[in-house]
Amino acid sequence: MNTDQVLTTPRVEPLEPVTTDEPDPLAKITLTPRGFAALLATIGLLLGLILAIVPVHVAGPDPANPVTVSCGNTIGGVEPASVAANLNNPDRPTMTAYVTMCETAISNRTFATWPMFLAGALTIIWMGVVRRESKVTAPASPGS
Template identity: 55%
Template sequence: MTPDQRTATEPTELLPVAASPGDQAQQPDPLARITLTPRRFASLLAGAGLLLGLVLGLAPVHVASLDEARASSVSCGNTVGGVETPLLTQDLGDAGPTVVATYVGTCQEAIGTRLVFAWPMFFAGMIGVVWLGVVRREPLPEQLAGVQHA
């Protein structure tokens, strides 16, 4: 039996390398540079919620138009202004008052659905940003070590 065959058939045991406690104190954590702290993660979530809620709240809502021959949509307005009836009748063209009333109801439902997601996300993000500005941060251990008591 050659040494290569014996190595391939025997189980391998890996022994842990003994590290002295002083080695760990001298080497910084490599993940500390790329890992978000809980406060930064919360600020990232709050900012994303604030911006996404604002964009969803101000972006126009569209519903499908009457013309089945071509795929198009009718602009309804946004969650701030509600249904813009003159814009809706202009997009519908020569539609009767019943069709316009039906589209106003459809647009109100679409805007209401967008409203359910946009404004709570915006207000949650705003509360998060205000909370991050008001609540004090905990001092880091290095900062506590540098404080001298009189």
């Protein structure tokens, strides 16, 4: 039995470059940077608008009977009549505390939704105003 180690060198042949005249199949479904920005702007605009319209809720006063108190939305602000109806006509200090909680909750929602909505709207407006890059074409030859 031979204990010498036998080393072989692999045969290396250069590969031929792949050339095709067909366009890239991913180019059909890949978004351009401008299209991607438009998609993000639209998502921000819609998400901000939806979150601005959806009513804000806070927890009810009784932990044994969990209910939510509807406060209103970021566009209309706090609706005291709705808060009072959800609390079954509470006394004045309870009503004042819940109106304050509702104002804080609406303020927190406003802090997140309006910048998203405005950024989306401004980006969409900007995309409509700023020109797209045009592809440069070669000038026609004088003989054609």
